[in-house]
Amino acid sequence: MGPSKPRRLRELIARHLVMMPGAFNALTAIQIEGAGFEAVYISGAGLAAARGLPDIGLLSMTEVASDAGTIANAVSIPALVDADTGYGPPLAVMRAVREFEQRGLAAIQLEDQENPKKCGHLPGKRLVSTSEMAQKIGAAVEARRDPDFVIVARTDARAVEGLDASVRRAREYARAGADAVFPEALESAEEFRAFAQGLSKEGIKVPLVANMTEFGKTPYLTVREFEDLGYRIVLFPVTALRVATKAIETMLAEVKALGTQQGLLNRMHTRQQLYELLRYSDYEKRDKDLHERYGREEQD
Structure with a gap:
């Protein structure tokens, strides 16, 4: 028996940049694996759309866990699930982590928006405090049974508080135990570079995640460009959904x-x-x- 999916994901990230197309159902995940991708992303927006709903935090944890578990177990590659804001306070985050682990996910992504959340590339977002988000991350780390289960912390601070604030928040999230950090809706290659350099200057060495979504605030960069900028995971969250x-x-x-x-x-x-x-x-x-x-x- 080989390494667990969380361990395999960590090994992949340690070796090279990992591309993660988004799957909105199990069949899409099978196609992603069949095309040779090494990991799959399960977008909250994709799961909501598959149920005929917008991405504004309407799905419950049990709905997402059910759908994400079906997707994760349809393939042999590791899956990262978008868990939005964690479905409530730190105790709810703990329950979500345990549920997603049991369902076969390799990683969970948490973001620092308030509820009701919004798409990361739309205006009007509101953020919880850095301390509250750090508590959620700490709860996620404490809840996981497999120490290899990956906790990704996303910050939406760029559009609300500015780039420097996004670096400061990401620093605190990493210190709280996040295994990777994800700056949402950066607006140029220079901003991606500045974010990476800002964390490096603070001594933060966790992998960085880039979101290569369409029709948003982020320009279209290639995975090679992201790799040169210091990023280890590139998401294509709803590309397959939009094409389909x-x-x-x-x-x-x-x-x-x-x-x-x-x-x-x-x-x-x-x-x-x-x-x-x-x-x-x-x-x-x-x-x-x-x-x-x-x-x-x-x-x-």
């Missing part, structure tokens, strides 16, 4: 206009390709094997 919803919208418009899907066939997975993606034959073989080994004809 646009493709479905286009498909529906064409079917409605033409009354047939024939013109879309070359943009679909074939029946066989979808079966292969879902490992249909593996399940058939397993079922046959179980029947041969344990099946018994009923006797009259």
